[in-house]
Amino acid sequence: MERTTLNVAVIGCGNISRIYLKNLSGVFGGVKVVKCCDIDPQKADKGAQTAGAKAVYDPEEVFNDPDVDLVLNLTTPGSHYEICRRALEAGKHAYTEKPLSLTFAQGKELVELAGKKGLYLGCAPDTFLGSGLQTAIKAVNDGLIGRPVAGCAFMMCPGHESWHPSPEFYYDVGGGPMLDMGPYYMTALVRLLGKAESVTAFASKAYEERTITSQPKFGQKIPVKVYTHNAGVIKFANGALVTVVMSFDVIKHRMPNIEIYGTEGTLLVPDPNTFSGKVVLSTRENRDGAELEQVSGYVDNCRGIGVAETALAIRENRLSNASAALGLHVLEIMEAFTRSADELRPVELTTTPPPMIPLDWTADAGKLKTLAK
Ligand SMILES: NC(=O)c1ccc[n+]([C@@H]2O[C@H](COP(=O)([O-])OP(=O)(O)OC[C@H]3O[C@@H](n4cnc5c(N)ncnc54)[C@H](O)[C@@H]3O)[C@@H](O)[C@H]2O)c1
Structure with a gap:
């Protein structure tokens, strides 16, 4: 008989694994964490204890385990490509933390490999499945701001060396504000x-x-x-021009996270690194704006919702939302910021994001459902 629960093995039991393990072991159904792996045995042991899973210290043990259906890759960005590639080659579905890979070429190779093998490859962030961004996406799709013509996205801070215990990777190749925080902003803008x-x-x-x-x-x-300061403009296929600044060189700023400007109104979009937050619509009649009602109950830290939704997509044999195809479009945008700066020219993008699969937001938190057609 076919199993309805997907067996998940986590590779990389560091900082961010805590919230994933909590949510995948308690909040979301359809998945079961069976193995926790880290090259640091203490971290693997701790993760395994939290999830009630088995601790392993060598990723090969995960790849060779026939009981593992999906590898959840929570390692640091430099290992994303290698772990995903090995998982797919071993016939496992995979889901990785952001960014998909360090380069667009690596990300493309992974998406093609998953396609060739008929396997799912998912990619964070999944914050756009939270209520804040879903409320904003629905407002744009429902035409509340008319035709989108422009927007802005700002992530500016002084960097992380004042609080992070090991901040070196933020300033190394694969780091910087664009690859670190860009995935949240670019994913939100694309959706x-x-x-x-x-x-x-x-x-x-x-x-x-x-x-x-x-x-x-x-x-x-x-x-x-x-680069620690990126400033540019993304031109969207619908004609909207979005001004973007991603910076570790700014002490303090007073700009919005994201605003979208349309022919009929302006939408204030919440911090895309969270699952909730105010969405405010200003129109010609009400320029001060009114807060929109949130569309779903996914307002807490729901990290892992993308994995749970991938498991649902596998069962329903349909596209998943937090997919590597979306992650690849986002990675291409981010890489284009550096290429454009290096080559002093506009960079055309080659990929197209997959469509958003509508979910039934009336379902209780933890009981994800696809919207009936
Ligand atoms: N920390 C956060 O707040 C946060 C938030 C969102 C997303 N992320 C993303 O999550 C990922 C992990 O971040 P983190 O903060 O948890 O990092 P971390 O350094 O705390 O944890 C990463 C873990 O992966 C392990 N690891 C690295 N390479 C490995 C390999 N090849 N095989 C097995 N284990 C390996 C390390 O030993 C470490 O325990 C990153 O991609 C980051 O961008 C982090």
Whole structure:
């Protein structure tokens, strides 16, 4: 008899694994965490204890286990490509934290490999499945702002060396504000506005070296190998021009996270790194704006909802929402910011994001359902 629960093995039991393990072991159905793997045995043991799963210390044990259906890749970005590739080659579905890979070429290879093998490959973020962004997406789709013509997206902060215990990776190849935080913003923009067509951008870095002021590495210097300030414009296929700034070089700012401007109104969109937040619509008649009613109960930290929805998609044999195909379009946009800056020219994009599969938001949190057609 076919199993209705998907057996999941987590590889990478660090910081972010805690919320995934909590939600996948308690909140969302359809999935069961059976193995927790980390090259750091203490972390694997701790994850396994939380999930009531078996601890393993070598990813090969996961790839070779016939009971594992899906590999949940929560390693750091430099390992995303390799772990996903090995999982797919071993015949497992996979779901990875963002970004899909460090380069568009690697991401494309993974999407093609999953397609060839007939396997699902999912990719974070899944915050766009939360109530805040779903409310904003519905408002745009329902025509509340008319025809979208422009927008802006700002993620600006001073960087992470004042609080993160090991902030080096933020300034190494594969780090920087664009690859670290861009996935949240680009995914939200793509779900709000559809396919992105081209990017024109400049980039810079304010410092060649940073000094760690957090413990335990207080005083250590970090060489900055990536751009830490990206400023540009994304042109969407629907004609909307969105101004984007992603920066680790700004002490404080007072700009919105995201705003979308349409012919009939302006939409204030909440922080795309969260599952909830106010959505405010301003129109010609009410320029001060009114808060829109949230469309679903997915307002808490629901990280893992993308994995649960992938499991549902596998059972229903349909496209999943937090898919690698979406992650690849996002990765292509992000890489285009750097390419455009390096080559001093607009960069045309080649990929198209898959459609959003509507979910039934009246279902209780944890009981995901596809919207009946
Ligand atoms: N920390 C956050 O707040 C946060 C939020 C959202 C997304 N993310 C994303 O989640 C991912 C993980 O971030 P984190 O903060 O949990 O990092 P982390 O460093 O705390 O944890 C990563 C874990 O992966 C393990 N690991 C690395 N390579 C491995 C390999 N090849 N095989 C097995 N284990 C391996 C490490 O030992 C470590 O325990 C990143 O892609 C990050 O962008 C993090």
